[in-house]
Amino acid sequence: MKDKPVVAIVGRPNVGKSTLFNRLVGGRVAIVQPEPGVTRDRIYREAEWNGRRFVLADTGGVVEEAADTIEAGVRKQVARAIEEADLVLFVVDALTGVVSEDKAVADILRRSQKPVLLVVNKVDRFDPPPALGEFYALGMGEPLPVSAAQGLNTGDLLDAVVSRLPLRKAGRKEEGEALRVAVVGRPNVGKSSLVNAILGEERVLVSETPGTTRDAVDTPFERGGRRYVLVDTAGIRRKSRVEMPVERYSIIRAQKALARAEVAVLVLDAVEGVTAQDKRIAGMVEEAGRAVVIAVNKWDLVPRERKNAGEYREAVTAALDFLGYAPVVFTVATAGRGVGELLEAVDRAAANARRRVPAAELNALLAEAVLRNPPPPVRGKRLQIYAAKQVAENPPVFLLHVNGPELMYFSYRRYLENQLRAAYDFSGTPIRFKLRRKHRDGTRSVSPGTL
Numbered sequence: 001m002k003d004k005p006v007v008a009i010v011g012r013p014n015v016g017k018s019t020l021f022n023r024l025v026g027g028r029v030a031i032v033q034p035e036p037g038v039t040r041d042r043i044y045r046e047a048e049w050n051g052r053r054f055v056l057a058d059t060g061g062v063v064e065e066a067a068d069t070i071e072a073g074v075r076k077q078v079a080r081a082i083e084e085a086d087l088v089l090f091v092v093d094a095l096t097g098v099v100s101e102d103k104a105v106a107d108i109l110r111r112s113q114k115p116v117l118l119v120v121n122k123v124d125r126f127d128p129p130p131a132l133g134e135f136y137a138l139g140m141g142e143p144l145p146v147s148a149a150q151g152l153n154t155g156d157l158l159d160a161v162v163s164r165l166p167l168r169k170a171g172r173k174e175e176g177e178a179l180r181v182a183v184v185g186r187p188n189v190g191k192s193s194l195v196n197a198i199l200g201e202e203r204v205l206v207s208e209t210p211g212t213t214r215d216a217v218d219t220p221f222e223r224g225g226r227r228y229v230l231v232d233t234a235g236i237r238r239k240s241r242v243e244m245p246v247e248r249y250s251i252i253r254a255q256k257a258l259a260r261a262e263v264a265v266l267v268l269d270a271v272e273g274v275t276a277q278d279k280r281i282a283g284m285v286e287e288a289g290r291a292v293v294i295a296v297n298k299w300d301l302v303p304r305e306r307k308n309a310g311e312y313r314e315a316v317t318a319a320l321d322f323l324g325y326a327p328v329v330f331t332v333a334t335a336g337r338g339v340g341e342l343l344e345a346v347d348r349a350a351a352n353a354r355r356r357v358p359a360a361e362l363n364a365l366l367a368e369a370v371l372r373n374p375p376p377p378v379r380g381k382r383l384q385i386y387a388a389k390q391v392a393e394n395p396p397v398f399l400l401h402v403n404g405p406e407l408m409y410f411s412y413r414r415y416l417e418n419q420l421r422a423a424y425d426f427s428g429t430p431i432r433f434k435l436r437r438k439h440r441d442g443t444r445s446v447s448p449g450t451l
Contacts, residue, residue: 054086385402
């Protein structure tokens, strides 16, 4: 965000801030529900209007008096969004008029001394012109009416936004794309604390209450000249525990975060160990084909008699045997311990997921593996591998030309995968095999699925 101006959307709960955010960025990014308080963390997306690019930030609703730690955390997040913003969109509700919470938000903005645009949302008719006189009492200048839900007058709003944005000199051109890392796990294992420890600031709302994070929050940062985007996802609960529509949306967002990430950090609770829900989430990661690093968080809370890292690592690997290739890192997010090692493991996993094996080396390796341990016969026939090549990366996919895909036992596929892993560093990434039948006449057909 360093080379783009930032526009923060603020206001009390349920005035339509997230609906406006989605309208201006052109997609359903923030969760929108009739109930107040759905948005809690800051959510950032890039927007463009008439050739001007800027970063739009959605924030949680500000209440007059924070009744609990979550509301207090939301106020802190909003304060930070205002602090870093070049322009603030103060959103109020045309249907309810000015209420005491609007006045409280106006006081916060006056103290910030930031440029403010007063946006009166939920104006669904402009003929006759809406009566906006009472909103002048907020002292935020001329109110600008819009309907975020219907998109009415949002073009005029964007014109007003870009006319007030400062001109910034373009920063240095970034080389390459940022590495996208999805942080996943069940609720209350410390995902948000871990994200904050990596960033070195309280960027994501942290609370002991399970389910605090609801949206997937994309946060760019740099470390050692390497660019990353962290996606802190809502805790994934068992379906039987999902009662609120918001939580169902959060699960979908977590799955989408995995789909667009290169590496997943699967966060476990060191005290509770690997649970059934951890296994389900690990299965989602494996099915998505993401490179993965396992972070065993809250390591400081493990009793001394159980605190053997080697034995604990073996137990995790045994419980999640289908992710046996994933490195295990021990962290204490609240103290920032293990963060450096975790990011180093993420870098290695990403690099290994992009690794390519030359065809000549691959064929020589497989030929030697088959010679050393021939495939078992299946109904009197034995698997033959005629040729192989790597056809994809992230994750690595190897195409094998064989006499019969059905002759490849799972155990033999695992044997070939282990031979590849022994020869090349594929730690942290899954490996896929795709089988293609080669007929006697030389024609080929692709077998269904990828092993």
